Amino acid sequence: MSTFECTCERCHLKTLFFRHITKNEIRSICTQKVEHNYEKGDVILREGDPIKNFLYLKEGLVKLSRTTGDDKEQIISFAKPFDFVSLLSVFSSESYHYTVTAIEDSTTCELDLEQVKEIARENGVFTLDLMTRVSEATDRIILDNLEIKQKHLHGRVAYVLLFFANKVYERDDFELPISRKEIAEYIGMTTENVIRTLSEFKKDKIIRIFGKEIDIVDKERLESISLHG
């Protein structure tokens, strides 16, 4: 699972976000960082687990979810490479408020949280960078949830399809990494209605469906539905 050679110098995390970290700090983190591989479906973190590590996604795709009071799953958000997976509560809680599950084969990079905090305490510029990143990510989650909230069923389903097409795969045909049930858990509707809506989109020749394969045929139409439908 863990790598033996140190590749932090080439790590995107460093070059993309943490421009203001010293060589020593990088080395200190590097010598104890651990990479983990997960297969699609594997649970990476479980709700209630103590927060010991600072995780980011190096490769793959994950979902953040939680269990509601009446034992239903609710998907909070999806995270892509270089998103911080342990971001929602990492600096404000002792334990995770949500579960992280791989929805594609994924690789995480785990750093010891105390060590990251130690660097943060010593290096304010690093911490400010980090805060900017965390802030962007939580902003995104809040805005996405507000967007979804104001839409009806059809608009919500269209929004999810466009999310995967535009933000995740950057192409109009892709394999849906989640089930209809999971779409429902994300947009707050029932599985049956998600399935029905996809069928209608197909009947109206807006998309083509082959199992989990989605092909967006009439993107303008789908965008219009996402906005006004």
Added chain:
Amino acid sequence: MSTFECTCERCHLKTLFFRHITKNEIRSICTQKVEHNYEKGDVILREGDPIKNFLYLKEGLVKLSRTTGDDKEQIISFAKPFDFVSLLSVFSSESYHYTVTAIEDSTTCELDLEQVKEIARENGVFTLDLMTRVSEATDRIILDNLEIKQKHLHGRVAYVLLFFANKVYERDDFELPISRKEIAEYIGMTTENVIRTLSEFKKDKIIRIFGKEIDIVDKERLESISLHG
């Protein structure tokens, strides 16, 4: 509007959150901080405004809202004293993504953002404290929205009433600081249905209503509705 005497030493902001700030840093912030008073209904910050200051609420109650694509208002959250009002995007965007409006007479304390950032860069412990606070606040917003999302109309209205009773006023009779329309904008339902639901609660002797005065009579029942209704 602005105060002439420096009272930062007694400021809750310092004692509560910024335990790790030096006397010099406090003084430096203090000499240029500005307090503003707002009356109920006043707009404190407007969506799209450039972010120049770091604001926190010293007294009162505010709502955070945004305008959706089809020009409807959507309330994101409410903020209480010592919440950071300019928190959602202050470190991740050039301009506000939302409007802040006083829903009770309020006082803000404004610090120059660049100066706060300067301190943050110099003082990692301070920044880590700050990040913890920002993180807690955004976590709260996300969790509240998820809670509301899984409930039906009745549960949502009950949830809002309990929010004001428990979290804001800490008593079971209070004057609702917002209109029925604003409740609707927060929970994502129509004004008519909010009014109807309040009427039903009244008919069922769960609450008493005198205009904006709310008196929760049967709190257990209301809590049960919030959870399962």
Added chain:
DNA sequence: AATGTCGTGTGACAATTATCATCAGCTAAT
């Protein structure tokens, strides 16, 4: 005093969404 606007309140009806039942296909387990 007349007018307009806004918040509140209620009813009738339409639209949206959930629930329940059923079925087919696939896969894992025995």
Added chain:
DNA sequence: ATTAGCTGATGATAATTGTCACACGACATT
């Protein structure tokens, strides 16, 4: 090979929520 369980799919029906219409009072403006 058979069963059990899960996802996907569709229809009928019920529940929930939205829309439209109207009414009333408070309040500000003219």
